[in-house]
Amino acid sequence: MNKKLILLSIIMLMPLCLAQNISIEKLLTYNKWSSQHQRVYLNEHEKLFRQMVFFENLQKIQEHNSDPNKTYSIHLNQFSDMTKEEFAEKILMKQDLVNHFIKEMDQQVTHNDSNSETQLNSKSLTIAASIDWRTKGAVTSVKNQGSCGSCWTFSAAALMESFNFIKNKVLVDFSEQQLVDCVTPANGYQSYGCSGGWPVSCLDYASKVGITTLDKYPYVAVQKNCNVTGTNNGFKPKGWIYIPNTSNEFKTALNFSPVSVIVDATNWGNYQSGIFNGCDQSHINYNHAVLVVGYDQQGNWIIKNSWNAYWGENGYIRLAPDNTCGILTYGYQVTA
Template identity: 30%
Template sequence: MFLTLLSQSHVCRPSHGYAARNNHLWNSFKVRFNKTYDSLQDQVRESVFMRNMRRITLHRSRYRAQLESFDVDMNYFTDWVSSDAYMNHFAVWLQSERIQMLGIKRSERLPEDTWTDYNIPSEAPTSLINVSIPDTLDWRQRGAVTRVKNQGKCGSCWAFATVGAVESHHFLRSEQLVELSEQNLLDCDRTDAACHGGDVFRAYRFMTRQGGVDTALSYPYHFFPERCHFSPQAVGARVLGFRQLPSADEVLLKAVVATRGPVTAVMDATIDLFAYKRGVLSVKNCSNTTANHGVIIIGYGTEAGMEYWLVKNSWSAKWGDEGYFKIQRNVNMCGIATNVTYPIVGDVDIDES
């Protein structure tokens, strides 16, 4: 399949100057992002890269003309994800790398498709009706959000999306911003599949039954699963349970984010998200019922007349808008409001020694 694609790509040969510019761009990209390939991979990757760069260039021109609500740019993923339909072995090879940067194994909800409490006293959602909330909110400005992390080539977004929410809720309860261990979940949560994906509900159940989650300092992230060495003495946050919101209720979701704190959400991560740079993501080529990526909603607002959710990702601070993105609000864009949960945390003594 590779040879067929490559031979077809040389049917119409570009001019020498055009080819030289493309080759320079490709080589500069590899140096910038520390990419190395064997000769066959290099040709295939360059073909994907150039196709995506044409797509990025077209989108950026539309963004400058105010025909798009978000901007895109070259990044680490530009030679990973094909904008064409995946096909045969060529497709599987590229798609498998895309999955590595995602990690939601399934998109099921708890049996009740309503406001649901797990292992905690029930609270009626009516308690949030008519509550005064701000028009714009960013929990970073209140010191409630840890730095952007990097899941690497591991489908562990489910761990980052849940642990990150626990970090924020622990801060809101204790005024201590403690980085917690996603590796603890990769190694010890046998109900999920580590780098092969997981489920946010199972992750929250696991942290509840384990009694919390260790600090990142005591249990650092290594990008792949290892032997479990959870230590109760190193617990950085205690998880009592979690709450699931009604599906696609973005009015209630706004109230929860404003009054309770950041929440875990799962969504359909599209090709456009991989290339995202700034602005409000609004696309047609995504699903609001199928999820493959876990993220954290940390705020909301309005930009250029479009309402948005402010979202923390786990693809490093070099991706997107310093590791964050905005996505259109009140239309359940890419299913961002379909499956939403947040943790309930308790007190814990942190060993500062």
């Protein structure tokens, strides 16, 4: 809080200088965006700060989109008055927690004996030139996690939703809020609601307790007390596997069903469309969980995100082939 106050104070000392560089067109763009996103600020100090952040982001967007060598475009959206640091703090998972998960999960690659048989069966599949599980009716609508780092529950719920459809031929929205509230240290899981967690923990929890539907346990974007009892609360995954980190293994797996992954989404905030390749591949920070629903003929990965359907390509992002943003490193798939 003190850091923000200091920053606001500094900005307040030079509004006239900054204003000289702000065109009428940019002010109109801000007013339109602010109205569209229903922005209400605590006071004039915060409003001025948010305006300056917005104008800086707008400048970056215009510079990026004017570069003909870029393979993707970026645009104004719900994150456009956030600094990069605020975006990471409010939307992405906490880095120290993720590092702890990684240390633990690196030692765990399978769940039970059914995995090896199912994995063998999946490897026998013919790898299609492209696949998109949306066209098969196996993917639910894009959700919105809000200002809560609960992406891990959305990735896990989406994974179970798709497998439930493939197995039982019914598409049902499962409850992310149940996972936020119940996959906790109190229940034996090192996951922390809006601060972060690991999708596989959700699978383990659901295999024991079951996951109920979204309409029975709605999402509220904050962690509350666990509101389920007993061990028969809906769908129960019986097995899952870790996907070896090669493109061929991932494509093979995706011919069986969608895959839950952990990625570096540090630079995803303003993505609008195209093939994203904007991660720093020399320094991957795993901080976001999503669902891979397929790949195209060029090998680009098709990703379902949880930042609402207005973000990106109707809520989706396409990543460049191979291990872009670390997509191949931590992939899991329900098998039974």
